[in-house]
Amino acid sequence: MSHSNQQFKRKTFDFSSWFFTVLTGAATYLIVSILAVILLNVLISGLPRFSWRFLTGGTERDMFSVANAGVWPMIVGTSIRVFVMTLMVVPVGVITAIYLTEYASSISFLTRVIRGAVNNLAGVPSIVFGLFGLGFFISYVGKGLDHVFYAGGESHWGKPAVIWAALTLAVMTLPVVIVATEESLRSIQPGLREASLALGATKLQTIFKIVVPQAMPGILTGAILAIGRAAGEVAPILFTGVAYYMADLPHSLNDLFMDLGFHTFILASQSPNIEQTKPILYSTVLTLLLLTFGLNFIAVLVRGRMRAARRSVH
């Protein structure tokens, strides 16, 4: 009896187990508390100046005036560039992912090169994308368009504009969409493709009627991640379309735009009296956070609906 008791005797104190529990727990709480500090700081300092007037007001009088400044032009600018980017990046990313998973042979040299390129693209610093956008989209594509359509030397497209900023961001976020879509395409039961093909469907019919509808939630996840990444980025738009100040809202895709992230930088560094403009700086940051969360929230809602719809069908 006493022997078997001893065999299963509990150790009084298992130090390594205790240490590891504390270590992992501490790491987790550290991350959560950093996030909490940031959010609380922004909320507490940003809320006092955060009002309907602030959100819908412009910069007509003085963008540094605490009483009059508004962020409406920046909300519009940021929303447009994110929206146009999404329209560009989702189709291109999804089509690339379809090619990689459904058509390309997974062991071919070309496929491996493409995969490597996609992964490396994700690691390129965002300022490099900004320079790429300036060099490729503005100097090459834009100037080329001007050359073809406006021979008089007028510059309509060969200058920084919201379309070029959006395209630059689209290139930057392409890997996110490709990887998310590829993952969701690969997680589809292979039996579904076989079932469709065995019924006499073509590959194209199978992709559009069975595979892509199944992958929709994953595609939306990719879009959400891309939006989240792009909304707060400033570096890629510095040379490609953002304006320090504009009297008007952008009217067409070749207009400049104001941007919440860039405006935050201006308020923090260019103001004649930085201490005085601090409240509107915080409110601007709060607006940027809310806009990013809002865009994400919409996409998450759409994805949730889609999942529910697929579960119950009717």
Next chain:
Amino acid sequence: MTDTPLKTVISRPGATSAAGDHRDLIHVRDLSLYYGASKALKNISISLKGNLVTAFIGPSGCGKSTFLRCFNRMNDLIDHVKITGLIEIGGQDINHREVDVIELRKKVGMVFQRSNPFPKSIFENIAYGLRLHGMKAKSEVEGVVEQSLKASALWDEVKDRLHSSALGLSGGQQQRLCIARAIAIKPEILLMDEPASALDPIATSKIEELILELKRDFTIVIVTHNMQQAARISDYTAFFYIGELIEYDSTVKVFTNPGRKQTEDYVTGRFG
């Protein structure tokens, strides 16, 4: 597995009225299939008869499923597969370059080992194939859906929930839905790749009853691991071993008086 019950099931009239005037529908001559450099099917020649059930049996990895998938060219989907030899269905070489694989698969339907209904409604699962092949009129689609569900003995169980998800059905029901989906486009031949291997005994016996019903209208080729099942439902049986066709004869003959030692060892359970 003892000998007695096997013989009793074989002597059932439904399963043995095989012979007669069923003409050869599928001809295979000297078929070999390679995965890259390895030869998975070795010089198979066989003729399968129309409106009968032919069972392919043999231990795992013997090539029976691979062979089955040659009849609707599902092996086309796999990289580095090479086929030599001839397969004729109704006198037509199905690997000829002028053959439209879509038309072939319309004529040669398939039911898979794991039931794979689309994540759509029961109705849409069957309507999918019909619409692919150009059926547009709603009433016509509805008619064929009902007919197919009745033919696969599923109608009474699902008629009140045609528009709810097929994924809510039980495993056996899902497999019968897959059969309904396959027969809705009216193939001549129905290939079944271990259709009941993932099902419980009751669902399995329903599938088996269904196969015996369906053979009036379709030529059925079924791959099975379950020898009692082959004995119960098939008219002819082909035994494969490591890529070779060892023996092919009427099911009664294969199970009661096999011509080859390997077949005998396998059907009596001495290896497998």
